[in-house]
Amino acid sequence: MDEALLRDQMVALARSLFERGFSVGSAGNISARTADGGYLITPTNSSLGRLAAGRLSKLDSAFRPVSGDPPSKEVVMHRAFYEGRPEAGAVVHLHSTMATAIACLAEADANQPIAALTPYFFMRIGARLPVIPYFRPGDPAMEAAICAEAPTARAVLLSNHGPVVSAATLVDAVNAAEELEEAAKLALLLAGKPVRTLTPDQVAALLPH
Numbered sequence: 001m002d003e004a005l006l007r008d009q010m011v012a013l014a015r016s017l018f019e020r021g022f023s024v025g026s027a028g029n030i031s032a033r034t035a036d037g038g039y040l041i042t043p044t045n046s047s048l049g050r051l052a053a054g055r056l057s058k059l060d061s062a063f064r065p066v067s068g069d070p071p072s073k074e075v076v077m078h079r080a081f082y083e084g085r086p087e088a089g090a091v092v093h094l095h096s097t098m099a100t101a102i103a104c105l106a107e108a109d110a111n112q113p114i115a116a117l118t119p120y121f122f123m124r125i126g127a128r129l130p131v132i133p134y135f136r137p138g139d140p141a142m143e144a145a146i147c148a149e150a151p152t153a154r155a156v157l158l159s160n161h162g163p164v165v166s167a168a169t170l171v172d173a174v175n176a177a178e179e180l181e182e183a184a185k186l187a188l189l190l191a192g193k194p195v196r197t198l199t200p201d202q203v204a205a206l207l208p209h
């Protein structure tokens with residue numbers, strides 16, 4: 001995609017996430033690969049609701065800043081996905097309430113913290129949603145922990161922090177982050193109630209072969 005179009009798309013999708021409450025304050029950051037081998041990422045301390053296309057951070061293929069405002073301090077979690085998962089073309093990180101609530105549950109399953117309730121979760125996120133141990137924001141050790149899971153997971157949950165979701169395109173990554181938030185909401189709404197979960201065969205039929 002032409003970089004000018006990608007910049008406009010990033011601004012519009014980020015504003016949409018912000019306006020619907022998926023992100024508050026300056027929380028959350030979004031990145032995408034550019035056609036020249038570099039990356040665009042939302043700037044540090046920026047609100048997803050008020051981005052400017054011309055001020056997005058442009059990084060080169062080694063994640064060095066090239067132009068625009070300074071990049072998000074959480075750039076390492078984006079780099080972890082691009083390096084661990086070559087098919088990733090975009091990454092969305094949110095502190096969205098329901099997914100972050102799941103990331104705080106003491107007894108969450110470390111590979112599948114959200115019950116198998118709806119097909120779209122598996123179509124968008126896949127079979128695994130690894131829960132990464134807690135790291136202080138900015139701790140460089142977080143990158144290796146995410147990178148280790150990225151080859152076999154499209155998304156991870158950072159303990160007590162929030163989701164990081166990748167996909168081939170920016171639109172797909174935003175859709176997947178929204179699907180993850182809705183799945184987390186359903187799981188919390190149904191907590192403690194007897195539910196009819198999808199069977200392993202039903203889940204397997206949703207996954208790429």
Ligand SMILES: [Zn+2]
Nearest residue numbers: 028074161162
């Ligand atoms: Zn964060």
